[in-house]
Amino acid sequence: MRLSRFFIDALLSLGEHTLPEAQAHYIGRVLRMTEGQALQVFDGSGHEYRGTLLEVGKKQVRVQLDESFAGQPESTLRIHLGQGLSRGERMDWAIQKATELGVAEITPIVSERCEVRLKDERAQKRQDHWQQIAISACEQCGRSVVPVIHPPQPLADWLKQTQADLKLVLHPVAEPLSSHPAPGTLAFLIGPEGGLGDQEVEQAKACGYHAARLGPRVLRTETAPVVALSVAQQLWGDF
Secondary structure (H helix, E strand, O other): OOOEEEEEEOOOOOEEEEEEEHHHHHHHHHHHHHHOOEEEOOOOOOOEEEEEEEEEOOOEEEEEEEEEEEEEOOOOOOOEHHHHHHHHHHHHHHHHHHOOOOOOOEEEOOOOOOOOOOOHHHHHHHHHHHHHHHHHHHHHOOOOOOEEEHHHHHHHHHHOOOOOOOOEEEEEEEEEHHHHOOEEEEEEOOOOOOOHHHHHHHHHHHHHOOEEEOOOOOOOOOOHHHHHHHHHHHHOOOO
């Protein structure tokens, strides 16, 4: 039977550990695990640990880690996704599925047609929320390295700063992904709910981005990264 996996935001080693409060609450109060049960933990370094619960109390959970092993390898294709900022569950869905599909970095992009505007404390809360979604997705799908969720960034800044062997912007009138040679690193730009404006697409092209299409149908902003990353992993990655 597959063991429950938990991400621990601390450098782990063999031996006894007291788990952080959030994980302790989830193990003890939500899952109602008990002393003696086995579990698996990872710290984002690429290593995994198997162990046994020593104590499950109201305020403290202790675990004995007895085995260390290499975790699931990351995709040979390193992908940085620039995802147009969208509302609520749509953005959550895009980040969750992008994590499951092996993306290495995600930057929420603020563009002309974005309907969401985040500032200061609210922006930090959303970033923390998105990072937790990525962590939960890693716990579920078996990834041993958690992708980085960057703060929201204006489109112009992201276009200038992002480096990759191949840089693509999704557009309904363009060449298919398969027309490009295999890259080692890939930057993918996907627009928000209203899409990217023609001027923004041209701006991306001026920064070295190639327009690419996924087929004859226009996809929703939360569907596009799932399809785009799946195709990219099939063509050039580990699918």
